[in-house]
Amino acid sequence: MNQGDGAPAIEIRDLRKVYGDKAAVDGLTLTVPQGCFFGFLGPNGAGKTTTIKMLMGLAPPTSGTIQLLGLPMPERSLEIKQQIGLVPDESMLFDHLTGGEFIEFVGRIYGLDRAMARARADELLDLFELGSMPKKLIAEYSKGMRKRVAMAAALIHRPKLFLMDEPFEGVDAVGARLMKDILLDQVRHGATIFLTSHVLEVVERLCERVGIIHEGKLIAEGLMADMRGTAETLEDAFVRALGMENAAETLDWL
Amino acid sequence: MTCAGAIVWAQWRTLWHSYPRRGVAWSAAPSLIWYGLWAGAAFSFLRVFSNPAEVPVIRIALPGGLLLIFLYWQVVPLMLATTGSSLDLRKLRAYPIPDGQLFSIEVLLRITAGIEMVLVLTGMTIGAMLNPALAKWSLLATLVYVAFNLLIAVGLRDMLGRLLARKRIRELVFFLVILTAALPQLLLARHGMVSPQLRLLVTRDAWEGWPWTATSNLILGNRFWPSLAVLSAWTVGTLVFSRWQFSRTLAFDSDAANTHDSRASRRSWWIEWFYRLPSAAFKDPLGALIEKEFRFLARSPRFRLVFLMGFTFGLVIWLPMAFVPRGPLGGFFVRNYLTVVCVYSLMLMSEVCFWNAFGFDRSAAQFYFLAPVSFRRVMAGKNLTALFFMLLEIAMVTAVCALLRMPLGARRFAEAYSVAAVVMIFLFSAGNLLSIRQARGVDPGNSIRTGAAGRLQAMLFAIYPVTFAPILLAYLARYAFGSQAALFGVLGLDAVVGLIVYRVALDSAVRTADLTRESMIAALSTGDGPIAN
Numbered sequence: 199m200n201q202g203d204g205a206p207a208i209e210i211r212d213l214r215k216v217y218g219d220k221a222a223v224d225g226l227t228l229t230v231p232q233g234c235f236f237g238f239l240g241p242n243g244a245g246k247t248t249t250i251k252m253l254m255g256l257a258p259p260t261s262g263t264i265q266l267l268g269l270p271m272p273e274r275s276l277e278i279k280q281q282i283g284l285v286p287d288e289s290m291l292f293d294h295l296t297g298g299e300f301i302e303f304v305g306r307i308y309g310l311d312r313a314m315a316r317a318r319a320d321e322l323l324d325l326f327e328l329g330s331m332p333k334k335l336i337a338e339y340s341k342g343m344r345k346r347v348a349m350a351a352a353l354i355h356r357p358k359l360f361l362m363d364e365p366f367e368g369v370d371a372v373g374a375r376l377m378k379d380i381l382l383d384q385v386r387h388g389a390t391i392f393l394t395s396h397v398l399e400v401v402e403r404l405c406e407r408v409g410i411i412h413e414g415k416l417i418a419e420g421l422m423a424d425m426r427g428t429a430e431t432l433e434d435a436f437v438r439a440l441g442m443e444n445a446a447e448t449l450d451w452l
Numbered sequence: 453m454t455c456a457g458a459i460v461w462a463q464w465r466t467l468w469h470s471y472p473r474r475g476v477a478w479s480a481a482p483s484l485i486w487y488g489l490w491a492g493a494a495f496s497f498l499r500v501f502s503n504p505a506e507v508p509v510i511r512i513a514l515p516g517g518l519l520l521i522f523l524y525w526q527v528v529p530l531m532l533a534t535t536g537s538s539l540d541l542r543k544l545r546a547y548p549i550p551d552g553q554l555f556s557i558e559v560l561l562r563i564t565a566g567i568e569m570v571l572v573l574t575g576m577t578i579g580a581m582l583n584p585a586l587a588k589w590s591l592l593a594t595l596v597y598v599a600f601n602l603l604i605a606v607g608l609r610d611m612l613g614r615l616l617a618r619k620r621i622r623e624l625v626f627f628l629v630i631l632t633a634a635l636p637q638l639l640l641a642r643h644g645m646v647s648p649q650l651r652l653l654v655t656r657d658a659w660e661g662w663p664w665t666a667t668s669n670l671i672l673g674n675r676f677w678p679s680l681a682v683l684s685a686w687t688v689g690t691l692v693f694s695r696w697q698f699s700r701t702l703a704f705d706s707d708a709a710n711t712h713d714s715r716a717s718r719r720s721w722w723i724e725w726f727y728r729l730p731s732a733a734f735k736d737p738l739g740a741l742i743e744k745e746f747r748f749l750a751r752s753p754r755f756r757l758v759f760l761m762g763f764t765f766g767l768v769i770w771l772p773m774a775f776v777p778r779g780p781l782g783g784f785f786v787r788n789y790l791t792v793v794c795v796y797s798l799m800l801m802s803e804v805c806f807w808n809a810f811g812f813d814r815s816a817a818q819f820y821f822l823a824p825v826s827f828r829r830v831m832a833g834k835n836l837t838a839l840f841f842m843l844l845e846i847a848m849v850t851a852v853c854a855l856l857r858m859p860l861g862a863r864r865f866a867e868a869y870s871v872a873a874v875v876m877i878f879l880f881s882a883g884n885l886l887s888i889r890q891a892r893g894v895d896p897g898n899s900i901r902t903g904a905a906g907r908l909q910a911m912l913f914a915i916y917p918v919t920f921a922p923i924l925l926a927y928l929a930r931y932a933f934g935s936q937a938a939l940f941g942v943l944g945l946d947a948v949v950g951l952i953v954y955r956v957a958l959d960s961a962v963r964t965a966d967l968t969r970e971s972m973i974a975a976l977s978t979g980d981g982p983i984a985n
Contacts (some may be wrong), residue, residue, distance in 0.1 A: 215708075216708075217708055223529075239682075254546050255545060255546065256545055257705050257708075258703055258705055276548050276550060277548075279546070279547060279548035280548040284546050284547075289541050289707075290542070292462060292466060292982060294465075294466040294467075294469045295462060295465055295466060295469070296465075296469075299461075299465050301457055303461070303462040303982075304547070306454065306455075306457070306458035306461075307455050307458050307547045307548070307549060308455060308547070308548065309548075316829055332982065334467055338974065339972070352655060374831065397673065410874060413917065
């Protein structure tokens with residue numbers, strides 16, 4: 199089966215991931231249409247990263263099915279991965295490479311020839327304002343720079359679907375603006391973006407659809423406007439969805 | 453093999469950037485010396501194998517020699533808890549790289565676990581091809597034997613890697629591996645040079661179904677087709693085994709493997725009591741620092757494995773020399789067995805205790821610079837923790853020696869513990885300096901070491917002789933004066949000098965840490981390339 203034009207970018211059915219006697223993801227069913235900017239939210243330990251790791255093929259699900267771009271995962275994982283751009287956890291970067299070398303490496307892994315990978319790596323470095331320090335190793339990068347280089351690498355093969363784990367974490371305002379513009383441009387050109395983020399303002403501004411996961415279960419999902427409802431901000435809606443409006447308690451001694 | 457090319461290129465760039473520009477010679481020196489020695493050995497094999505007059509000797513020794521090559525390639529890296537270079541699958545699995553390509557690269561990387569044996573086999577093969585009395589197809593036989601070794605190494609490494617990634621059973625698995633690996637040595641010790649069991653494995657009348665016997669027959673020109681069939685069958689079998697193990701490793705989820713029921717995770721009261729011991733003995737913040745070290749080290753798989761090896765592996769490798777003393781050194785081992793094993797255990801433990809004291813908990817290093825605690829106290833906390841675990845290790849060694857009914861007595865106890873104490877003082881002094889000057893991040897969750905910093909290894913080459921010089925002086929004094937009192941007298945003097953050295957080294961380490969904290973934290977925070985080495 200080839201990638202269907204009308205197939206959703208991401209289709210998850212009854213996905214479960216169990217660690218010991220704890221379900222990190224518990225019966226998750228979710229559909230993300232193609233060309234959608236989707237924000238996947240949840241408190242710490244809710245199951246966001248586990249979900250994205252399963253989508254990336256880094257962790258096998260305990261049960262359930264995943265289809266990306268109309269292809270089943272993990273059966274067609276090679277074809278799927280070829281069309282995906284990843285902004286993974288920053289520990290997945292290679293610290294002893296320079297930013298340019300890492301982007302070139304990723305390009306070559308995705309099948310670009312060496313000259314093209316190098317040329318695109320140089321252009322991406324300039325685009326992400328990392329070109330002024332070509333000899334700096336990723337190990338010496340700040341957190342924001344690491345996220346920028348990861349995103350640059352994710353773009354090099356012009357993927358149709360982006361899976362991003364906290365792409366804006368530690369990125370300064372200028373860098374975040376740049377990254378947002380690039381991502382919106384990708385969506386305008388038909389790409390699908392699935393990102394997790396703690397920065398609700400960013401999600402509110404960028405995403406047209408949002409899903410909220412809590413204790414492994416999807417507790418809310420829909421268009422941004424519907425999700426916000428009567429709440430002033432996405433943050434209010436998020437806290438309300440989790441039932442934690444009055445959770446803040448002060449300690450006697452504090 | 454586009455992906456393979458990219459991975460190799462990225463690794464080359466990683467290595468290039470890893471070496472300090474001004475310290476390349478230091479980093480490369482130990483490797484050059486080590487492999488230079490093996491290259492010399494390979495040349496000697498070339499000379500022997502190319503000489504037609506040596507063919508009768510070759511006929512007798514070749515099967516056993518090939519078995520030793522197999523054992524060195526497969527077992528020695530495991531016994532040293534190091535397995536050469538391997539793909540960092542955690543980072544590569546997310547990319548569209550065909551499993552077949554990853555497997556091929558992994559097989560080739562197994563060469564790094566046995567470069568010494570590749571050198572020896574090269575020397576043997578060239579020699580055999582130059583020898584008119586040996587078969588022309590020696591090259592073919594050697595290549596297939598190398599492939600067999602590489603494939604089985606992949607399978608074993610993957611299987612053990614997964615087992616060692618599982619909490620609770622990893623120490624048990626490693627213990628069994630050590631015992632299995634030590635079996636031939638123990639058989640040799642019990643039955644003399646070649647026991648009946650070993651004869652079936654290594655001599656020229658050994659079973660022809662072994663891969664080393666088949667390779668030997670091919671090189672010697674005996675029974676070409678049956679030998680080739682046997683060797684090929686072994687190689688195909690190991691190919692199937694290693695592919696199976698590799699695909700299981702690709703699908704392995706270490707997070708899932710290390711979770712267990714929440715009921716089972718309830719900590720026993722005695723473990724908590726153990727962790728709280730330092731706080732009972734020392735006031736905070738020192739007590740808190742040591743307690744944190746206790747908790748951290750006890751939970752580190754790498755530390756637990758090395759601790760276990762200290763009183764098992766050390767005993768096992770020295771045991772045959774103690775049971776079957778040969779020559780003057782054999783007698784020395786019998787008389788000083790406890791001392792030798794204690795010192796060996798300390799050397800083993802030094803890697804996880806003080807050569808790189810901040811390597812395991814690199815995030816904590818940053819906290820130490822921020823916290824309102826003097827760095828001297830932090831170092832003291834680490835040293836006291838190391839001291840505790842080393843004393844525990846020596847106590848375990850003594851207990852196991854007693855169980856094995858090794859000759860022990862008050863004099864032997866006193867000698868072993870005094871030597872160990874002096875060695876510890878000097879090792880701590882050097883360790884404090886190296887922990888600051890050669891800090892590097894280490895994954896505490898990784899049971900098997902995949903490599904070591906070349907520069908540190910080079911320094912250890914220089915440090916160990918200096919550290920052991922005071923001990924040597926003490927034994928020379930006993931030899932010269934023929935008196936045990938002379939030994940203890942010099943050891944006492946060594947201890948006083950050692951304490952002064954320790955004080956000076958600690959001051960220097962604290963000063964250096966203050967001056968180089970930025971580069972130290974940066975060095976502790978760096979990771980690896982696509983190939984972990």
